[in-house]
Amino acid sequence: MHLYDVPMIFILGGLVLYVVLGGADYGAGFWQLAAGRGEGADELRDHAHHSMGPVWEANHVWLIFVLTVLWTAYPVAFGSTASTLELPLFAAAIGIVFRGAAYALRSAASNPRELHVIESITGVSSIITPFSLGLVVGAIAARRVPVGNASGSLISSWLSPVPVVIGVLAVAVSAYLAAVYLAADAARHDIPGLEGQMRTRGVGAGLVAGAMAAVGLIVVSSDDHRLFSALTSGVPLVVVICSALAGLATLGLLVARHYEASRYTAAAAVAAVIAAWGLAQEPVILPGLTLAQAAAPHDVLVAVTVAVLAGAVLLFPSLGLLFRLFLGGALGEPAAPPQSRATEPAPGSAPRGGLAPGLLARLAGACLIAGIGLLNLADAPLAHVIGVPCLLAFIVLAFGALFPAGATWAAAGDD
Amino acid sequence: MERRPKLIPSLATVLAPAHQAYLLQARQMQALSFAVHIPLVCFGIALPMLVLFVEARFLRTGDELYRTLARRWSRVMLALFAVGVVTGTILSFEMGLLWPNFTATFGSVFGLGFAIEGFSFFTEAIFIGIYIYGWSRLSPRAHFLSGLPVVVAGFTGSLTVIAVNAWMNHPSGFRLQGGRPVDIDPLAALFGNSYLWHELIHMYIAGYIVVGFLLASWYALGRLRGRWGRYERTALIIPLTVAALAAPVQVLVGDWAARDVATTQPVKLAAIEGLAHTTRGASEHVLGWYTDGQVKYGIAIPKLLSLLAFHNPNAAVKGLDTVPASRQPPVNVVRVAFQTMIGIGTLLALLGVFFVAVRWRRGRPPESIWFYRAVILAGPLSVVALIAGWVTTEVGRQPWVVYHVMLTAQAVTAARGIPVGYATLVIVYLTLATATAWILRRLSRMPLAEVKKAVV
Numbered sequence: 025m026h027l028y029d030v031p032m033i034f035i036l037g038g039l040v041l042y043v044v045l046g047g048a049d050y051g052a053g054f055w056q057l058a059a060g061r062g063e064g065a066d067e068l069r070d071h072a073h074h075s076m077g078p079v080w081e082a083n084h085v086w087l088i089f090v091l092t093v094l095w096t097a098y099p100v101a102f103g104s105t106a107s108t109l110e111l112p113l114f115a116a117a118i119g120i121v122f123r124g125a126a127y128a129l130r131s132a133a134s135n136p137r138e139l140h141v142i143e144s145i146t147g148v149s150s151i152i153t154p155f156s157l158g159l160v161v162g163a164i165a166a167r168r169v170p171v172g173n174a175s176g177s178l179i180s181s182w183l184s185p186v187p188v189v190i191g192v193l194a195v196a197v198s199a200y201l202a203a204v205y206l207a208a209d210a211a212r213h214d215i216p217g218l219e220g221q222m223r224t225r226g227v228g229a230g231l232v233a234g235a236m237a238a239v240g241l242i243v244v245s246s247d248d249h250r251l252f253s254a255l256t257s258g259v260p261l262v263v264v265i266c267s268a269l270a271g272l273a274t275l276g277l278l279v280a281r282h283y284e285a286s287r288y289t290a291a292a293a294v295a296a297v298i299a300a301w302g303l304a305q306e307p308v309i310l311p312g313l314t315l316a317q318a319a320a321p322h323d324v325l326v327a328v329t330v331a332v333l334a335g336a337v338l339l340f341p342s343l344g345l346l347f348r349l350f351l352g353g354a355l356g357e358p359a360a361p362p363q364s365r366a367t368e369p370a371p372g373s374a375p376r377g378g379l380a381p382g383l384l385a386r387l388a389g390a391c392l393i394a395g396i397g398l399l400n401l402a403d404a405p406l407a408h409v410i411g412v413p414c415l416l417a418f419i420v421l422a423f424g425a426l427f428p429a430g431a432t433w434a435a436a437g438d439d
Numbered sequence: 440m441e442r443r444p445k446l447i448p449s450l451a452t453v454l455a456p457a458h459q460a461y462l463l464q465a466r467q468m469q470a471l472s473f474a475v476h477i478p479l480v481c482f483g484i485a486l487p488m489l490v491l492f493v494e495a496r497f498l499r500t501g502d503e504l505y506r507t508l509a510r511r512w513s514r515v516m517l518a519l520f521a522v523g524v525v526t527g528t529i530l531s532f533e534m535g536l537l538w539p540n541f542t543a544t545f546g547s548v549f550g551l552g553f554a555i556e557g558f559s560f561f562t563e564a565i566f567i568g569i570y571i572y573g574w575s576r577l578s579p580r581a582h583f584l585s586g587l588p589v590v591v592a593g594f595t596g597s598l599t600v601i602a603v604n605a606w607m608n609h610p611s612g613f614r615l616q617g618g619r620p621v622d623i624d625p626l627a628a629l630f631g632n633s634y635l636w637h638e639l640i641h642m643y644i645a646g647y648i649v650v651g652f653l654l655a656s657w658y659a660l661g662r663l664r665g666r667w668g669r670y671e672r673t674a675l676i677i678p679l680t681v682a683a684l685a686a687p688v689q690v691l692v693g694d695w696a697a698r699d700v701a702t703t704q705p706v707k708l709a710a711i712e713g714l715a716h717t718t719r720g721a722s723e724h725v726l727g728w729y730t731d732g733q734v735k736y737g738i739a740i741p742k743l744l745s746l747l748a749f750h751n752p753n754a755a756v757k758g759l760d761t762v763p764a765s766r767q768p769p770v771n772v773v774r775v776a777f778q779t780m781i782g783i784g785t786l787l788a789l790l791g792v793f794f795v796a797v798r799w800r801r802g803r804p805p806e807s808i809w810f811y812r813a814v815i816l817a818g819p820l821s822v823v824a825l826i827a828g829w830v831t832t833e834v835g836r837q838p839w840v841v842y843h844v845m846l847t848a849q850a851v852t853a854a855r856g857i858p859v860g861y862a863t864l865v866i867v868y869l870t871l872a873t874a875t876a877w878i879l880r881r882l883s884r885m886p887l888a889e890v891k892k893a894v895v
Contacts, residue, residue, distance in 0.1 A: 081524055081564035089557045091531050095542045096550025096625075103454055103543025106535020110854045114863075117532040121867055124525030125874045128518045132881035173454040173540055174854035320547030320623070327551050327625045335558035342565045342588070349569060349576075385799070395688075399695050403750060405633070408695060412640055415691060419684045426680055426798055 028319035030329050031097030032309075035090050036302045042086035043298065044201060044291040047194070049076050049083050050150040051202025053123065054195065055225065057147020064217065066136075069143055071218055072202070073130055075209045079350055080127055082343065084120070097328050098318040100171060101309045105160070108169045108176035112159040112187075119153030122146075151195055158194030162187030165301055166248050167311045185243045193236040197294055200229035204274065204290040208283035212351075219283075226278050230290070234271050237297065254304035263303060267296030381425045388421035453544040453619060457853030461861075465537045465851050468861045470833070472530055474826050475868050479523035481825065483563065484597060484646030486516045487589040489654075489678060494583050508674055510574060511882065512654075517571045518878045520563070522871065527560070529864075536860075541840050541850035544620065548613050551625040552603040559596035562588050594643065601639045602629040608832065609634035609703050610841050634703055637696040638832075644689045645828070648787065649821045651682025656818025657883070659811040676804060679814065682821075683791030690788045693781075694747070700835075701748035704842065705757035706766070707835035710773040712744055713737075716758040721745045726778060729770045768837040776830035783824035787817055 052072040059065035076083075095102040106113060126146040133139045159182040163169055166186035170176050181187075203226035210219040241264075245252040254260055270293035277286035307314045319325060391414045398411030459465065490512045497505035531553070534542050542550070566588040573582055606612070612628025613620035629635075658675035661667070701708045708714075714721060715732035721744040727737020742752040749756070759767050790813055797805045804810075840847040 079568060081521060082561060082568060084524055084528070085557065085561045085564050088528060088531055088560060089554075091535075092550060092553040092557050095534065095546035096554050097547070099546030099550065100453055100543045102535055102546060103539035103541075106532075106542070107454075107539035107852045107854050110536050110852065110856065110860075113532055113536055114860055117529050117536075118863065118867055120528050121525045121871060124521050124528075125871055128521040128878055129874055131514070131518065132878040134881065171454075173457050173543075174852055178854055178856070320550075321621070324547040324551070324623050324625050328554060331551060331555050331558075335555065335561075339558060339561050339565075342562060346565045346568055349573065396691060400691050401750075403698075408636075411695075412636070412692070415688045419681075419688055422684050422795070423680060426795070 026316065027322065027325050027329070028097075028316050031093050031319070031325060031332075032302070032315060034328075034332050035093050035097075036298055038086050038090040038093065040295040040298050042083075042090060043194075043197065043294055045079070045083040046086055047154060047198040047294070048201040048205050049080060050123070050154045050195075051198035051200065051229075052076050052206065053126075053146040053150025054199045055202055055206065055222075056143045057150070064221065067215075067218060068206075068221060069139070071210060071213075071215065072206060075206055079346060082346060084124070087120075093328065093332065097320050097325060098309060098315070099320060101313060101318045103173065104171045104175065104310055104313075105164060105169050107172075107174035108178065108181050109160050109163055110174070111178060112156040112163070112182050116153050116156035116160070119149040119156060122149035123153060150198070154194040154198045155191040158191035159187045161194070161301075162190030164310070165190065165251060165305065166244075167251075167308075169310050171310055171313050184247070186240070186247050189236065189240045189243050193233065193240055196229060196233040196236045197297075200226065200233045201290055201294065203229050204278065204283075204286050207278065208287050211281070211283045223278055223281070226286075226290075227275055230271060230275050230278070234268070237267075251304055255300060260300045260304040263296050263300040267293050267300065270296060384421050384425035388418050388425055391415070391418040391421060454540045455853075456540060456849040457851075459848070459851040459853065459857070461857035462848055462851050464857050464861050466837075466847065468857065468864055469533055469537055470830070471861075471864065471868065472526065472533055473829060473833070475871070476523065476526040476530055477825060477829060478649060478822050479519055479526060480597065480642075481646040481649040482516065482519045483523055484593045484643060485650035485681075486512065486519070487567075487586060487593055488647075489650065489681065490516060491583065491586045491590060493677065494586065498579055498583060504670055504673060508670065511885075513571055513574075514882050515879065517567060518875070518882065520567055522875055524560075524564070526871070536854075537852055537857075538840065538850040539852050541845065544618075544845065544850075545841060548610075548620050548623050548625060548628050549603045549606050552599045552606070552629045556596050556599040559592040559599065562592040563596065566592070593646075597642060597646075598639055599629070601642055602632065602635050604832075605632050605635035605638050607840065608638075608836055608842050610844050615844070634699060637692065637699045641689070641692050641696050641828075644685050644692055645821075645825050647685045648682050648689060649818075649825050651678040651680075651685065652787065652814070652821040653678075653818040655679035655682060656815050659814040662811050663808070663815070675814075679794065679804075680798070682787075682817075683794040686784070686787040686791035689784060693784065698748060698750075701756070704835070706759060706762055707768065707773070707832075708748065709757060709759045709761075710768045710770045710835050711777045711831060712756070713770055713774050714744070714756055714758045716760050717755055718758060719745070719755045720753045721748075721756040723747065729774055734774075766838060768835050773831055773835045776827040776834065779827040780824045780831060783820045783827070787821060787824070790814070790817055 052075065056069045056072050059068045091102075122145050126142050126149065129142045130139070130146070133142055163182040163184075163186075166184065168176060168181040168184065168187070203222050207219055207222035207226050210216075210222055241252070241255065244255065255264060270289045274286050274289040274293060277283070277289060307316065309315050309318050320328070395411050395414035395418055398407040398414060400411075402408070402411070490509050493505050493512065494509040496502070497509060566585055569577075569585045570582065570589060573585060577585065606628050609632055610628070611632055612625065613623045615621070624631075655675050655678050658666075658671050661671055662675070697708070697711075700711075712721070713724060713727070713729035713734040720742045722739040722741045723743035724734040724737035724739050727734040729735075745754040745756055746752045748754065759770065794805065794810070797803075836842055838846050838848065840850045
């Protein structure tokens, strides 16, 4: 492995996480749309929304991560891909806008009619986005994106069998993952009716996704023989087989109602597909452009690698905390009344603390004068470095002077 | 030891630059996307701090009013953050969809800024989820602590993104060789750049001004409609005080920013001031319109420009004619945007000083109905000033995407369909704006009792 491979591993890792986390979110939207009408359907939709609520935003940042690492580490590949595949990428962007807007709207909706409209938007955008992103992946895999500023065909680069199959596969995979996760959530919250519904859907979507993956292989074999032979030999073949086994295991686990385990096997099946693609395509990223040629200079790769690893040290514990709270039921639907474990002193008896308003005001004034002198009258950069914090300190101190601790805030003729 | 590329001759591109008939539309599309996203960024910067401040008041006093207020504002924060996630995603797509040659050529120089920003974004997203959905489940103290990373990430996020913008305005950290950047030092490019700091502080304070005045604006409107209980007064006073203190400070920070621009981007300053020729003891023109190499119908204040820009009334200020006409930005766009920002900024600062003076001397806010009418206007006007400020710096950088290194025309995509994309995006943003307005209206109408117990 070379240094220039490392960011691609981050990118594919980010893509896997986007698919298994963000993809499941689109899948939940898909099931909201497919639920139809009736009480059971409403229950399903509510469940799908509440299951995704707290993690929605974090799940979607993975796509941003993938894009930013791609354009930093392999800029030419990014520019070429984005310009040739502008249509599917634009469609994906629009889909994301509506998915996000619907998520925000959902929390403000108050009656069934509004909910219905919002959930339809969620559903449609949850199909458009993974399909479009699947087209992009498919077009790259099928070597239809040449190096250059919009050098490939703006239509036929993605409107061809392999990209379309990958697009459909992306939708099927999303639905499959969502059904598995929702079944697990329903079992955990002990909602038997829903659990059964989602289990059936999970098995169905799993079969469809597996079938689409098989169709994909057949289409690839006639469309792009090089990719096909790479996928069906050596390490990639082993990974493809692992994916199939994980998929089958998920079906078995679902039928046997081992939901928690099925979450992980389902995710593993999807991750293996992406890994197999990456391995089969290696070392070429776009036709005629190897990873080594596309990679940014050495120092940049080092900086990206360090930044991502350092970021991961912060990110994964935080993400772990979020999922632990979320899966542990600490977030989400209300149950217990708000705990007020804080000792609640009666209003008015609040402890007075901090400095006296007069002193704070004088300090604020001093900071303001020092700030003006150092930032606005002096020209030396060092003076500016001190002047800016002085001005910020002025804001904080003056705020404190105007609102001493424990004072009645709304002093405006406080009845 | 700044590695600064030499001016012009080796213009950089990696992919072949193409003729794009709709370059202006591509720029407008990008500008529109920024204008939609930037006000949301302000909420990411300032609102978490205000929410946490109010929650801290609750923890300290036990007064339920603060908790209710924090809960209501935190719902606004979540909704606007969700909208910001998608408008931010659009921006990152546009880096490739509109400007593939910019990213292809310089992605390795500036891209790290966005990669690091991605982690700020993650932190914000994760802890906003914990904060909002943990209201009734976490202990009060744990809940308060879960909000702190959101405040920090709001700052680091702006730091890294503005580092990229500052790099575009004042590029360094690489050398050009045959049109390609070599000897790249991404950390020096992003964070070793003197231009970064005034931009960052100016924007960070703008975040507090915009959010402070917008919230105050909303409750001032409520006051005119007779909603003026203890809750509303508190909800108005807190953000208004923040904005009132930040607005005058912004004038001082703006002065610093303008002096930095004067030395690093003299042509931008010339466009801002409508200064055609290099002049000693240059006058400052208030209002007016630039035509035929001079500002007409404006009020000239002798020597003020030289004094402000270089602290010397007789200093020479470089004119637009120091570069060929094809390398000059569109003067009136930049000038009008700048004057709009300055005009509004001055009025906001005066409003702030008035409020603080009354509050300090009498121990209560002003009572005049006219004051509250002014506050109602201050919110939307602060957004106008924010966007005008960004127009000044971004249009003032034209025709360059990377100042004196790459032209915007070289960065643009060769793909067709920009007008269709532009029209689609306008419709999408109008829909999004309507949806956002609807959400905020709904959240504001939710009865207080419901806010207390609601979980999103």
